[in-house]
Amino acid sequence: MIPPRVLTIAGSDSGGGAGIQADLKTMLALGVHGMSAIVAVTAQNSLGVQGYWELPPEAVRAQLDSVLGDIGAQAVKTGMLASPVLVETVAEVLAGLDVPVVVDPVGVSKHGDPLLEPDAVDTVRERLLPTATVVTPNLYEVEQLTGVVVDDERDLRRAADAILELGPRWVLVKGGHLPGDPVDLLTDGTEEHRFPAPRIDTRHTHGTGCTLASAIASYLALGEDIPGAVGKAKEYITGAIRHGFQLGSGIGPVDHAWRWRNA
Numbered sequence: 001m002i003p004p005r006v007l008t009i010a011g012s013d014s015g016g017g018a019g020i021q022a023d024l025k026t027m028l029a030l031g032v033h034g035m036s037a038i039v040a041v042t043a044q045n046s047l048g049v050q051g052y053w054e055l056p057p058e059a060v061r062a063q064l065d066s067v068l069g070d071i072g073a074q075a076v077k078t079g080m081l082a083s084p085v086l087v088e089t090v091a092e093v094l095a096g097l098d099v100p101v102v103v104d105p106v107g108v109s110k111h112g113d114p115l116l117e118p119d120a121v122d123t124v125r126e127r128l129l130p131t132a133t134v135v136t137p138n139l140y141e142v143e144q145l146t147g148v149v150v151d152d153e154r155d156l157r158r159a160a161d162a163i164l165e166l167g168p169r170w171v172l173v174k175g176g177h178l179p180g181d182p183v184d185l186l187t188d189g190t191e192e193h194r195f196p197a198p199r200i201d202t203r204h205t206h207g208t209g210c211t212l213a214s215a216i217a218s219y220l221a222l223g224e225d226i227p228g229a230v231g232k233a234k235e236y237i238t239g240a241i242r243h244g245f246q247l248g249s250g251i252g253p254v255d256h257a258w259r260w261r262n263a
Contacts, residue, residue, distance in 0.1 A: 004032045007067055008214060009060075009090055010106075011040040011052065011115065012078030018044075018207035019079060019252030020225050025256035026214040030219050030236065035071060037063035039090070040082045046206070046248030048117050054082050057089040064093045074221035075099055080106045080115045083084070084123040085086075091127035100220040103132040104166065104213035110206045110251055121145065124261035130167030134226060136213045137163060138174045152178060157186040157192070164189050170226050173185035173211070173217075187228050193227050195234045204244030204252035211254055212237045 006027050013019035020036050021098045027034030039060050042052040076099060081087045094101050105124055116124070125145055129135055139150045139159070146162035156173050163171040169174070169188055175184040186193040190255070217234035224232060234255065240254035243261070247253055 002033075004074045004218075006032045006214070006221045007035045007037065007070060007073040007076045007218050008063070008079065008217075009037045009076065009081070009115055010210070011037060011082065012038050013042055013044050013207075013259055015045045015206075015247070015253075017046075017247065022207040022209060022210040022253070022256065023077060023079065023214040026211050026236075027178045027218050029256050029259065030215060030218040030222070032074075032218045035067050035073065037067065039086050040080060041109065042115075044109070045093045046250030046252060048250070049109050049113035049115070050108065050224070052115065054086060057085050060086060060089050061093070064090070068093070068097070073097075075102065075217040077102045077104065077217040078128070079104050079210055079213065081124070081128070082115065082120070083117050084120045087120050087123040087128050089133055091123075093129040094128075100133040100217065101131055102213050102217040102220070103128060103135045104209050105129070105135060105137050105145060106175060107141050107144050110208075125166050129163070132168035133220070134170045134216060134230070135163060135168040136172045136174060136209065136216070138209060142173060150175070150178070153183055157187070160185055160187045161189065163236065172230055174212075176208075184230075184234065186227060188226075191227070192258055193230070197234060197238050200238070200241050202241065202244050204246060204254070206244075206251045206253045207256075208237060208241060208254055209241055211256065
């Protein structure tokens with residue numbers, strides 16, 4: 001039996017909590033075969049990102065052509081893309097695919113370190129988001145992409161509509177940075193689904209965005225529809241946050257193997 005295949009296109013996290021490493025751990029935990037196209041290498045640990053180095057666009061394109069031309073994928077997830085030329089390179093390939101694409105529009109790390117050049121934001125809006133089946137911005141990324149500021153849960157739909165105007169089919173606006181118990185809003189402009197979750201008292205949340213987007217892509221590859229994939233991915237990330245652990249002296253990662261450890 002060949003498991004469904006999911007391709008992540010993102011940066012490498014040397015600390016293993018986010019980026020490509022988090023994506024592949026999530027995919028393994030959920031029963032799909034993970035593949036990767038690395039666009040940048042970071043020097044990163046629990047204290048933050050000390051630096052990153054982009055790969056040449058021809059190296060990124062070669063990875064994509066190699067994987068997609070031979071193995072193929074049932075879903076694709078994107079994360080850190082770093083620069084305008086890399087966003088354009090990835091978007092050009094995604095526009096020619098007929099599989100679900102989950103875009104995590106990464107702007108900064110958990111520690112607040114920038115992972116996207118300021119002049120790449122327009123390229124994300126104009127080239128990348130129109131290729132997305134689902135885009136998963138947090139509130140900072142909503143403001144960066146649209147200028148909409150979300151102050152409370154009532155603003156989530158306005159934020160979602162602003163993202164949808166940029167071309168994705170669905171948007172999941174993550175409300176975790178609001179006070180109180182977090183609520184995420186999923187909509188395609190017609191349907192609307194809200195996903196509440198308990199507020200977990202932990203600071204060890206490194207990799208939450210990468211993990212959630214990869215879980216959505218994994219469940220789409222397994223045959224779930226959009227709301228079903230998001231619902232199951234939310235259950236997975238909530239457990240991973242609940243079991244997050246200290247690593248180093250800063251912000252530790254979520255636990256991608258929490259189901260195995262607690263079976």
